[in-house]
Amino acid sequence: MKTIIKTDKAPAPIGPYNQAVAANGLLFVSGQIPADPSTGDIVTTGITDEAKLVMENLKAILTEAGLGFDAVVKSTIFLTDMQTFAQVNEVYGSYFSADFPARETVQVAALPKGVNVEISVIALKD
Numbered sequence: 776m777k778t779i780i781k782t783d784k785a786p787a788p789i790g791p792y793n794q795a796v797a798a799n800g801l802l803f804v805s806g807q808i809p810a811d812p813s814t815g816d817i818v819t820t821g822i823t824d825e826a827k828l829v830m831e832n833l834k835a836i837l838t839e840a841g842l843g844f845d846a847v848v849k850s851t852i853f854l855t856d857m858q859t860f861a862q863v864n865e866v867y868g869s870y871f872s873a874d875f876p877a878r879e880t881v882q883v884a885a886l887p888k889g890v891n892v893e894i895s896v897i898a899l900k901d
Contacts, residue, residue, distance in 0.1 A: 779796060846900070
């Protein structure tokens with residue numbers, strides 16, 4: 776059985792997918808981009824601001840599922856420019872206190888809506 780997780784405190788999906796799906800004790804959170812949840816506007820004021828909004832969007836979805844970042848076991852970071860890795864890594868790391876999740880960070884040619892960063896996570900639900 777699967778449970779769909781959705782909240783208006785994170786951006787609505789821009790395609791045929793859900794913000795997150797819980798199944799078999801895991802929560803699969805779709806990639807989040809720096810979109811303002813209330814307006815849908817893309818934040819482009821710099822990679823640090825963009826990364827913070829991505830993490831806040833992830834936080835809102837995790838919270839809706841009754842979880843926090845301590846439940847995250849795997850994450851994937853997509854960047855359009857690996858030169859921004861240090862800034863994104865600093866923001867990302869500030870949301871975890873210990874026992875960091877497994878992760879990969881990859882540079883991609885492009886991301887939806889022309890953003891510079893997208894992050895997805897998998898968390899333990901129980």
